[in-house]
Structure formats: C-alpha cells, structure tokens
Amino acid sequence: MPQDTLNQDFATILVFLVFGALFVIANMVLVGRLIRSKTKYTEGKSTVYECGEPTFGSAFVRFDIRFYVLAVVFAIFDVEVVFLFPWAAVMKSLGPVAWLEAAAFVGVLGVGLAYIWRKGDIDWIPAHGHTRQAGKTLPGELTTVPTDGVPAATIPAIATPAVAEAR
Amino acid sequence: MDGVMNWLTQDRVGSALVKVLLVGNVAPMLVAFLVWLERRVAAWAQDRMGPNRVGPFGLLQSFADLIKFLLKEDVLPGHVNKAMYLVAPCLAVIPPLVVLALVPFADRFAIADVDTGILAAFAFSGIGVYAIALGGWASNSKYALIGAVRASAQLISYEICLGLAALGVFIVAGTLRLEDVVKMQADGFTIHGETLHGISKFFDWNIVKQPIGAIIFLIAAFAETNRTPFDLPEAESELAAGYHTEFSSMKFALFFLGEYVAIVAMSSLFTTLYLGGWTLFGVENAFEGTTAQTLLQILIFLAKTMCVIFTFIWVRWTVPRFRYDQLMDLGWKRLMPATLAWLAATACVVAFLK
C-alpha cells in the first residue's frame, strides 16, 4: 500500500476525532451556556445524590484485588487477540500448517485460562473450599476506609458463618 | 450530480472532509430517531402508547428532549474531581463516533479505508471503558463508583469475546479489510464451482457461514453497549443511575448520546461482518456507476442496521437482567471457551477443506 494513502486515511481518522471533540465541546459548553437561564447556586446542589439519607465516608474507597486480576487477564488476552488478527488474514492461504501453529499458540494460553479458572480467579462467588472468613470481602463489596487511614470493619456480607459450617 | 459522486468516492482530501461532516451529523440524527424508536417499541411491548404528541407519531420527541437538556442547569457538584468529571462525557461520545468512521457504508464510501479497519474499530470502542470508569470515579458517589467498577469489569470481560468472535469472519474471508469482507459476502462463495445468483446469495452472508460466531458477537455487543440483559452498570433498582448518577444537563445527555452512538456503531459492524453490508442479492448494483447506486447502497446498509438495532431494543424489553456472577460466568466460562472452540473449528474447516 502506498504510504501517502495510508497517512491520508489515518489523518482522516484524526480529523474525525477532532470533529467529534468539537461537537461535544460545542454542545456541552457553548450552546447550553448561550440559551440557558441564570440560576442561583445553592448548598443542596453540591451534595451527593442519596435519596434523603445523608452519606457517610468518602466514595474514594478501595476495591477488591480481584478486579485487578481480571484486568491483567484481559490485557493478556487482548494481546493474544492482536496476535491472532494477522494470522486470520493469512490463514486461508497458508493452510493446515498455520492452523497447527495457531492452535499451539492459543493452546498455551488456554492452559492459562484453565489455570485461573481452576484457581477461582474468575469465580465471582467463592467456589468450593473458598469459605468466607472474617474480615475478607467479596468482589464488588465496599471496604470503607475512614479518613484516619485505618481500615474499618467490612460491610456485613451475604455468607454467614452458618453457611460456612454447612459446607 | 454524477460528478459530485465521483468526486466523493475518488478525490481524497476534500471528500474526506465532506464525509466526516456527513457521517458526523447523520449519526446524532440517527440517535434521535433511535431514542424515539426505543420508546415506541418499549410502549408497544408493554401495551401502552409511548411518546405520540410531539410531531407526527411523536417523531420530534427526541428534539424536544434535547432542548430540555440544553436548558437544564449545568450543575458542577462540589464533591467531584472536576477535570475528570468534565472529561468523562466527552470520552463517552467520541470513541464510538470514531468507530463509525471505519465502517464502509457503501462501495468505496468508508471515511477512513485502512487495512486494519476492524482492529481500529475494536481499539476505539475499547476506549469507551474510560468514560464509565472515570465518570463513576470522579463523581465521588458510591452508586456511581459501584456502577463504574462493575461496568468496566463487564466491558473488558466481553471485549475479548467480541474480537475472537469476529476473527472467524476474517478467517473465512482471508482478509482484514472490511470492504473486502462485504464483497466476499456478495460474490465470494461458490457451490460446486457455480456462483450463487439472486436470493440464494443469502447463503454467502457470514451469518449463514458463521452462525455461532454471529450469535456470540451479538451477545458481546449487547454487553459492550451496556444493554439489557447486561445493564448492571446502571441497574436502576439498586444503583440509582449507575455511573452517571451525578451527571446532569448536557453532560448526562452526552453519556446518553454516547451509549446510543455505540449501539449504532456495533449494529453497523454487525451488518458489515455478518449481514452482507451494503449488498442485497445484487439489487445494490441496480444503478451501475451512478450517484443513485451509492445512495441505494447507503439505504440498504441503513435498513439492515435498523433491523439489528431493532433486535437490540427487542431484546431489551424481553429479557430480564443477569445477576453479576452469572454475567461474569457467562463471559469467561461459557462464551470464551465456546468462541475458542468455534474459532478452532472454523480455522480447521478453512485449512483442511479448501
């Protein structure tokens, strides 16, 4: 492919990006500001939405590490997908050899998927043998951290000791 | 008029700008129509009237809503992280718009015709996750934060399946160029050495050749656009409005717009990959070499995309929401192995039988 054509197409994407940005900014800032009526700023407008209940603690809280593991797994499989796209483009012309080569590539990563599956890293509810312990949190559960930096007790969880004993 | 069309499809510098303006303006218009459609279909599904007062059949309802959004007070709450709070709505709209730049709407009518079009489309649709993650984080509200973390984990889980499912199409087509993928669906496939004609060209469509891949792609597309049954990020019964709880006025409207532009983008990708793009059993070549041909192709493309969008709406008002662990299990433990198996089977057939 001639290089100037290539550049041109990428330049077009850039132009489109800039167009999108301008569109958004024009809508968000300019048009509204021109036709909107003046309003008074009151204390209530700056509070967190909470349906009448006052909020406690900051919302900048720590989340479960599992989300991070998920992000790592995602990043790795993302790279895998990127490697597979050039393979898909030439698969038809290269034939069976290409199939075997890609099968080995995906197979190795399949082992990785099997590993994290087996170890429960992609389980969203603790699997068998992973009973809930005091002080541990489930993914998605908030651990409130007060301003003095000492982790407070976790919010009561679904799994009670009775459930753990039943296992 | 033909001169205009030739210029649009051949000359590169000027036409690119015109196409940018055209698509950039048509997409938000389409979204306005789409919102109206969604509300009408929802009403129909629930046996009520839906918006029917503003304009004929309520068609102008979305524009009335837009004016309302513009007139609403633009509150900047005191508890938010200001820079990120303002950047997040922009990030919600721009990436899906850029995806539209890579879709071929008609023969030689993609805004940017790059060899790696599909990869770029996935790359840009992947950026949408930051709008949600940062919007929720910057809001400094617990509803928003839970919604944001849920949503980002959901989006990254299904992005892999989306890419892997689409790979099957490219294995069959033997190229990554979206234009060529469309052309392969019009005249690429033969049975006993004979090219298909007329309505039987339907068997050239990738939805016939890649049924499982198409279904997985559609499911992943639902999850990527946060539609029911995957709308946990904004599960209104538990999280108020999820990641955009704290956004108001035009900033909320931009999140809303971004969501619907993403639906349009995903639907047009589905149309291109699986439903034959701008082709329709040879009808698309009715006015060979004239402006009318390009217009007809764009119309065919829009009609097909509308059908896919209707499926999005239809599913939303039919299927209930998943629980979070079900959603994660479906993504990683069901769809992922299924996609890999389907991919291996497809590649096997292509490699050993051709």
Place this chain on the structure above:
Amino acid sequence: MGVQIAFWLFAILVAGTALYAAVAPKIVHAAFSLMATFFGVAGIYAILGSDFLAVTQVLVYVGGIMVLIVFGVLLTDRVPEEYKVVAPRRWLPALIAGGLCFAAIAGALKSTVWPISSSTPLGDATSTVEGIGRSLLTDYLIPFEFASILLLVVLVGAARLARGQVR
C-alpha cells in the same frame, strides 16, 4: 511537508504528556497524560507507515494497559494530603543523573550507523497485516510461539501474586 508537521505535532504531544505524567500531582491526571502519550506514539507509527503497529498500540496500550492503570487508581485509596507532595527535594542529583542518561542515549543514537534498506521486510505482501501474519507464521514462528509462553508466565505470575494478597 504535511508529514513533517504531523511528526513534530505528535513528537511534542508525546514529550509533553510524558513529562506531565512524570510530574503530575494527581495520579489520575498522570494516568490520563500517559494515555495521551500512547496515542501520540500510535500517531508516529501511523506516520511511519506501519498501520498495524499504530492500531495495535491503541488497542493494547490505550485499551489494555491503561485499564490496568485506571484499575490501579480505583483500587488505591485516595493518597492522604501529606504524601501528595512530589516536590523534587533532591532535584540536583536527579537532574545530573537524568542528564547523563539522556546524553548517553543521545550519543548512542547519534553515533550508531543505522542500516536503512530501501526494500520493505514484508516482501510483496499487499498489506502490512498480511505481511506480518506471513512472517509470524513462517520466518518468526519461534518468537511467535514464545510470545504465548511469555504471556502464560505473566498470567500465572500475576494471578498468583494477587491471590497472595487475598488469601
């Protein structure tokens, strides 16, 4: 000419945002700055005519690695005020060390004779993706397969480390 201008624009973008990522007082701003850096690098790749690399840069770095960083931000508590100061206290030794590193790299870049070949390494492939796919599956098969093993090691290692914190 246009290419020159585009190159310098992207170069300034990359250098500026990378610098801001290093000195930004808030971690989110640093992360966002880094995102712009990745974009700029993708732009430079596109200018150089390697479209696949440019798109991969956006897909893997902006779409994948940045998710890791943003999740890292989400997982971290808000840094207390007293730790937020990143004022360069030992700026003089840092400046000297940094300057020396820069001089060494610049000297190496300057003195190296770069073998510039007029033929493209991808042969007569019609597109870069096809060429890359063909090379990956034939000449560079061993690195291709090793990439998957490397990814597997990263996956298992990251999952193991994160789990150490949970149990």
